Amino acid sequence: QAQLLESGGGLVQAGGSLRLSCVLSGTIFSAMGWYRQAPGKQRELVARITGGGSTTYADSVKGRFTISRDTGKNTGYLQMNSLKPEDTAVYYCEAATVLRSFWGQGTQVTVSS
Numbered sequence: 879q880a881q882l883l884e885s886g887g888g889l890v891q892a893g894g895s896l897r898l899s900c901v902l903s904g905t906i907f908s909a910m911g912w913y914r915q916a917p918g919k920q921r922e923l924v925a926r927i928t929g930g931g932s933t934t935y936a937d938s939v940k941g942r943f944t945i946s947r948d949t950g951k952n953t954g955y956l957q958m959n960s961l962k963p964e965d966t967a968v969y970y971c972e973a974a975t976v977l978r979s980f981w982g983q984g985t986q987v988t989v990s991s
Contacts (some may be wrong), residue, residue, distance in 0.1 A: 967987060
């Protein structure tokens with residue numbers, strides 16, 4: 879049974895950094911995306927990495943966030959630097975396999991001013 883597990887959220891001051899991790903067990907993922915949802919707002923795509931390693935970012939995080947993957951560990955990462963209070967949200971990982979996508983349970987990121 880495949881399972882997706884996220885970790886790395888927390889409370890950080892503005893200007894600080896966090897790294898989110900997302901590991902998929904039981905199967906291999908090709909592409910991975912990180913999404914976030916703030917209270918009262920729709921879920922939005924933050925960053926995505928394809929099977930070939932191409933990356934895309936939301937304009938609001940370009941230059942501050944970096945998505946990466948370790949294929950040997952079947953794990954993806956979201957390095958978040960220069961965090962701002964507006965980055966506060968629940969962050970979700972989505973791992974795409976050949977057959978389907980898996981979603982994580984979400985991890986809270988809170989940035990204090």
